[in-house]
Amino acid sequence: MFGLIGKMRAQPGQRDALIAILLESTGEMPGCLSYVVARDEEDEDGIWITEVWNGEDNHKASLSLPQVQAAIARARPLIAGFDSRIRTVPVGGAGLPG
Secondary structure, three states: OEEEEEEEEEOOOOHHHHHHHHHHOOOOOOOEEEEEEEEOOOOOOEEEEEEEEOOHHHHHHHOOOHHHHHHHHHHHHHEEEEEEEEEEOOOOEOOEOO
């Protein structure tokens, strides 16, 4: 398995609109086992995204899916930047294969 945990910063006042775009585009992504979007409790513009994929190739392939490309285009003006990105190797857990 392949995992990513990252923090994205929305333009001021645009966090909920950005979250909506992120959630709309996650329905059908082959190889995606988990895609969780969360508000940062201490940063009113912060968003955390936690992803688990069957493999890194699945993640890379998802970036070329039409719905993901459309979401990136819509989201780009709402993104202020990226603060953190951590690669992980998930080993299991609720909802994931062991």
